[in-house]
Amino acid sequence: MELQTNRTATMSDEQIVELYWQRDEQAIKETDIKYKKFLLSVAMNIVHDMCDSEECLNDTYIGTWNAIPPARPVALQAFLGSIMRRTAIDRFRANKRQKRIASEFTVSLSELEDFIADDDDMTAEIETKELAKSISNFVSSLPDRQMFIFVSRYYIADPISTISKELGCSVSTVKREIEAIKIGLKKHLESEGYLL
């Protein structure tokens, strides 16, 4: 599918979703115009390869095309980001089976090693959805700034330097806040019985 990326985005999210509902291929073009850069950055942070990122982008468009309808996302960017993250993580896992990838995502994952224990048997019954809900509850309770850092670092997998630039503070400040968030999350998960 050849996409137009030269012109600037003019359509609102609601209009784009409406196009999806009308099964108009223009929806994908508009999505590409408006969110290509963002989606590629998400993919690049995870797979760390331009070709893979492009493929993930196409997969995301196809996934979105298939998902809407029946879905009618209120926030299109979050919806697209979620699909892209899943797609990119699948690609990342496939690549990882063959070789180790040094991506920002790998680095952000290594920061969460404290949370990973060899207790598969014990936690096998715990549904991922429940864990997601618990993490969501924790992140919702965070102040805006810490929520922003958490999502940037562990959802979008942005480098710390990028986060610090966006927040207008130093890299070390972001690192300290990440440490505080991790400690808080660990306590939260422990209190809910996810960690021992």
Add this chain to the structure above:
Amino acid sequence: MTQEKLIDAITDLDSGILNRYFDMKANLAAKKKPKKRTWVKWASLAACFALIITASMLLYPSVVEDISSDGYENLFLFGGITVNMNSIFWAFFIAPVFSVVCTFLMWLIDSGIIILPLWLIRDLCIPILHFCILKRCIMKNKIQKKSTIWLVIALLLVTVAADSFVLEYLILKGRLAIPHIIFRLIWAILCGLFVLGHTLVERFYRNNIHCNIMVAVGSTIALCINAFMTYLLAPTLATKYAIDGIELFLMPLSIIILSVYSHLLGRIMTRRFMFVKLTGWLLGIIASEFVTLWLLGTPRILPTEDKVTTIIWIVVSAFVFIWCLVGVFRTYLENRKIQRSKE
């Protein structure tokens, strides 16, 4: 919990959170500040030093009236207030590293011209070095940082108290030991609170205007308490140490400079070479005690009689201090290089 599960769980993050995130991202992009210029902090630091020197130079002509006719024992005049030179000598050696450098400079210059600027620097020395140690403790001990900070503060207070007591006991046989120790402890606590407050604000609440206002208010209150305490203690302390109007006048100035300086240090200090800084601080205290006691034993004589010992202390302290500065500067350059390569 497996890594896979954690990844999947984060992927399933609530869409409300993501909406919040994207809203905040859009807001941040809309009100993005212009790019920081790194030279600003260095220029500010230079301006801070310039302020110290300028203020000292402005004060100097009215301070010095008679320093040469009867050696260093004679009196300064400052708006009708007399200040004994012995007390100024004593005052220098409160600061650990700089005191030795001051001694060396005075020995070189052989006059009182340099006294006032150095006196102002005296008020900055302990807090600066202490700030380095506090920062080190905070950075290294993330979990137990509170206890470590208290340990370092206790170390400072004990050092100051012991220093005061030893001096008082040797000079006055302990007659003014208690008020003197109280005075110095209050001053040390105020300095410590200033530096700690500014450091914490710098670390955690840089963009929070309310916290900055709180610190400014706290600083003003501390300044008033300090001035009031000086006023109350002046009659007692002036007898021998001349801690009177001149201190009252200089303390607000020095404490303002201290605030600005500690704030700037919060921006430029790094954890590199912190062990050396700590060692320098301890060596400085020992050197300070040594030189102070020696000088006070014969207050009219500058340390020219035992040049070798003095020079050893001077070289060690100066070397350590310069090493610290080089460390800070090198780290700054390395960070800059890394930042550029990332960009």
